[in-house]
Amino acid sequence: MQEPCYPTAARSSRGKIFWPVGFAGSFHPELTGAQNVRFVARLYGIDTEEMVEFVRDFAEIGQHFHLPVRSYSSGMRSRLAFGVSMAVPFDTYLIDEVTAVGDAAFNAKSNAVLRNRLETSGAIIVSHSMSLLKKLCKSGAVLHDGQLFYYEEIGKAVEHHEHMMKGILPPWMQKDVSE
Structure with missing residues (x-):
């Protein structure tokens, strides 16, 4: 995570x-x-x-x-x-x-x-x-569970937001259950 x-x-x-x-x-x-x-x-x-x-x-x-x-x-x-x-x-x-x-x-x-x-x-x-943000922004931030996650690439911030809207964590935030 x-x-x-x-x-x-x-x-x-x-x-x-x-x-x-x-x-x-x-x-x-x-x-x-x-x-x-x-x-x-x-x-x-x-x-x-x-x-x-x-x-x-x-x-x-x-x-x-x-x-x-x-x-x-x-x-x-x-x-x-x-x-x-x-x-x-x-x-x-x-x-x-x-x-x-x-x-x-x-x-x-x-x-x-x-x-x-x-x-x-x-x-x-x-x-x-998201289309407006992609047009106007180079980087982005997502507020998630009271924490702000900053991304150098707007696409990564959009991906994070879209996963949240589906009720799931983005892959890079999911805990590996096998650990």
């Missing part, structure tokens, strides 16, 4: 990490989309008008961008939130099952922008979509 490995050394790094990609919970419902974007831009020291223009064009919600967020459909809030997430270049993105936003064309555009961001940034991705 594979034993958990414990760190023997550590390295500290500093960088900017963003709230979960597509998270809309921090938007003030009484403010317009544009006002919320300006607020986030000021928080992160980003050029306000540049960010407003990027998110307005990216989100494709038309004049709703200038209406209170409380009037948005869930789809419009998702588009706005994803646009804000992609407007600010971060060192690390947190992604929790939110890459499928909107119709097929918007989804393709979102994935293209996300992949572009991930060329120069890292990400911590939580997903049940």
Whole structure:
């Protein structure tokens, strides 16, 4: 059975990490989309008008961008939130099952922008979509019985997860009964 490995050394790094990609919970419902974007831009020291223009064009919600967020459909809030997430270049993105936003064309555009961001940034991705993980990740980790197992190859992490979903341990974790 594979034993958990414990760190023997550590390295500290500093960088900017963003709230979960597509998270809309921090938007003030009484403010317009544009006002919320300006607020986030000021928080992160980003050029306000540049960010407003990027998110307005990216989100494709038309004049709703200038209406209170409380009037948005869930789809419009998702588009706005994803646009804000992609407007600010971060060192690390947190992604929790939110890459499928909107119709097929918007989804393709979102994935293209996300992949572009991930060329120069890292990400911590939580997903049940193995195909998404294989597309976006090189390595992976699986939380199993309270222990985190890290794999250099995403395929090995996916295999571990798939075995768990079937209720069996991966072969490399099974005890040899003949011992």
